[in-house]
Amino acid sequence: MDGMREPRWLNDEEKHAWYAFLTAGALVNRQIEQQLKTDAGLSHPQYEILVRLADTPDGSLRMTDLANALLTTKSGLTYQVGQLEKLGLVARRGCPTDDRSVFAVLTDAGRERLGGAAPGHVAAVRDALVDVLTPAQLACLADALGTVARRLQSPGQSPGT
Incomplete structure (x- = not known):
């Protein structure tokens, strides 16, 4: 049969693990998303942007670096930063040494919103x-998902290796 191998179908235990991962991930995400929207008026991606910016010494990151850190597309990040900008929580500024680069900068209002949102977020993460x-x-x-993340973030990774 022209070099094609039969797929390695999941056995019952593997299916159980896969379905549990999908279900738990979706339910945890739903609970976190609801908590952030209700308590802080933010989406989970918006909250994570504020966290990443707050974790830097000057509250700013190059948009490309922020997109990479959040494992999102540049266009998806641009949209979310635009929404945060409308709320006055983030500002954008050009890079003085590279005309093509733009920085996302946490505003004082963004830092304040993050500070107000963090306790409820941590409680929701603990609860979920x-x-x-x-x-x-x-x-x-943590060990198992860390292994998966490292494998998928490795350059040159390919299925089955």
């Missing part, structure tokens, strides 16, 4: 995931 698991389960989850 962290406090549901034992310390051993949490360590196993």
Whole structure:
């Protein structure tokens, strides 16, 4: 049969793990999204943008670096930053040494909104995931998902390797 191999179908245990991952991920994301929208008027991606900017010494990041850190497209990031800009939470400024680069900059209002949103967000993360698991389960989850993330972020990765 012209070099084609039969797919390695998932067995019952593998299907169970895959479905549990999909279901838990969707439900955790839904709970986090609802909490942030209700408590802070932000989407989860918008909150993560504010967090990444707040984690820098001067509250700014080059848009390209921010997109890479958030694992999103430049166009998706541009849209979210535009929404945050309308709210006065982020500003954009050009790079003095590179006309093609733009920085996203956290405003004082953005820092204040983040500070108000963070306690509820952490409580929602604990409620949805962290406090549901034992310390051993949490360590196993972090290890397993870390392995997946490293594999998928590796340059030159290919299926089946």
